[in-house]
Amino acid sequence: MAPLVAATGLEKHFPVTRRFSEVLRREHPVSRAVDGIDLFIDEGETVGLLGESGCGKTTTGRLLLKLTAPTAGSIRFADQDLGSLQGPALKKFRQQAQLVFQNPFDALNPRFTIFRALREPLLNAGIPKEEHDERMRIAMRRVRLADVDDYYDRYPHELSGGQLQRVVLARALVLEPRFLVADEPVSMLDVSVRAGILNVMRDVHATMGLTAVYISHDFALVRYVCARTVVMYLGKMVEDGPSAEVVERPLHPYTKALVQAVPVPHVNQSREPLPIKGSLSAASAPVGGCRFRDRCPYAFARCTDEEPPMRELAPGHRAACHLL
């Protein structure tokens, strides 16, 4: 079976401010936010895109939803090329692929009641009016806001952050999409309410068989919600595998440092220095070779000369490193 989402050779470059000397030399420097990604996602899979700020995870999410056009490469969704989608086919894609935003306080129109916010996608999609009520109730039940009548007449400012994020999720689910991208869906919420949203997301996958990509910098969260984890570093994928495998048996030196850096809520934990040097700085991203070599404690000559390809090292577990 063909994957639901198939991205090949995906690249997205953004122009950066030119220095005067570059203007004179007619150079157009770019920031390579996404720099060659092959990502295949099967129907029903939950994938966590993990990485530090600036690694290109958000840009990748935007590309997968056709919210921005790739500089190079292509994306196929349900065997259709996203780049050439237009008119009714594009509208159909927009209904099948939904986005959940990071900040629920900004995601809803403050002048719309919850009822109106939920109905808006149904109106846009031209769903017959008699189906609206049923669909909205199903969506609200899915996010565990079952007592819909308590919410319909309220405005966003009357709800707590946790309730708002559930409404945002319900709005994304009301059209019964096949594909969902959520960008840091709980990072604005307090710890005590995060768990509720994360549980709702787990349920939604189990009951709807939804295919989803979660974008996050939080390793623990990705492991909790996603069966598969993709680790990105400066526009590249460096590791991809079942979440438990990636956490417990990380292959790439970057993933290893990341796993070790995540603080855990126990007093007895490793306080060993991290096996990593320096800090991530997009400006000094090396071009060619391995992107991680400047911070890698094991880097050797080949890492500068040759870019390591993603290779499968255990069933379903791939990484890009010459040492493996």
Added chain:
Amino acid sequence: MSVLSVQDLAVHYRTERGTAQAVRGASFEVPEGQVVGVVGESGCGKTTLARAIIGVMPKTASIAGGRLIFQGTDLLTLSPRELASRRWRDIAFIPQSAMNSLDPVYRVGTQMVEVLVERGGMDKRAAKVRAAELFDMVGLDPGRLRDFPHQYSGGMRQRAAIALALALEPKLVIADEPVTALDVIIQRQVLDTFKELQGRLGLSVILITHDISVVAYATDRVVVMYAGEVIESGATAEVLGRPFHPYTMGLYRAFPDLHGSGGTLVPIEGSPPGLISPPTGCSFADRCPFVELRCREERPPLLDVASGSRAACWRVSEADTLRVRAGEAATWLRS
């Protein structure tokens, strides 16, 4: 020996809808040379508490009671001028976003030298040498003193803010979410640097955070705040390992653990009470699975529970049983 003793501190904000009681009778000690974590959710009063201690508060805020005993002196009785003279020298502050604390139009080195000259009474040449030393100490290249703040990465800015806070060798450093805005790897490196310096210089630190993991990693003692009150405090290992307050117990179950067994997380349903008219009883009563009639009528005092630990709950004597029940997901489910 405590460097700072916070006693029954109350801070109010004037708002359009009435007086918001942001901090309500908070008490805890900061022992010399230790890191005390203050942990809580947004709106629990932890930042207000920090600002009250350094004496920098918005105009709408006022101290409504209590004492802040710093090395034998009540900071609340000092004039603004006296307080200002102690800032940086005795008590320094590391803000969450160092970007906002550094002036974007001056070079970082200029700002460091200014603090050393104006507050520390150094001459300019000595100040420059000291600035380079400080940069070296926090793991920054002294050459970068000539740069402007925007030329720094987030981690570098946070290190510069730490260097600035340590410039005059204060007794007490208050750090408000110092690593929250940073990526995990940088977060860990900054925390490690900070811990190493803290140990070496014998600093006393108040570390404000919402992240229990950061508390577990970097603190000796912890103060848990909820709706403006201190609801539990004690040695970090004690409080995290054997919590006495249901909120602390619940917080632990709500937190994803990277190496967790995949067990289901359990949210604490509901949200904290409003601060304009806080409940007369326990502020956690509405969300607490173990609530009793008494909890709603009378506010529980902060009582000694175990070696050095204190908790504000009417049912502390049953904590061992409650802890077992709090470990079961069903306890926290609302019908």
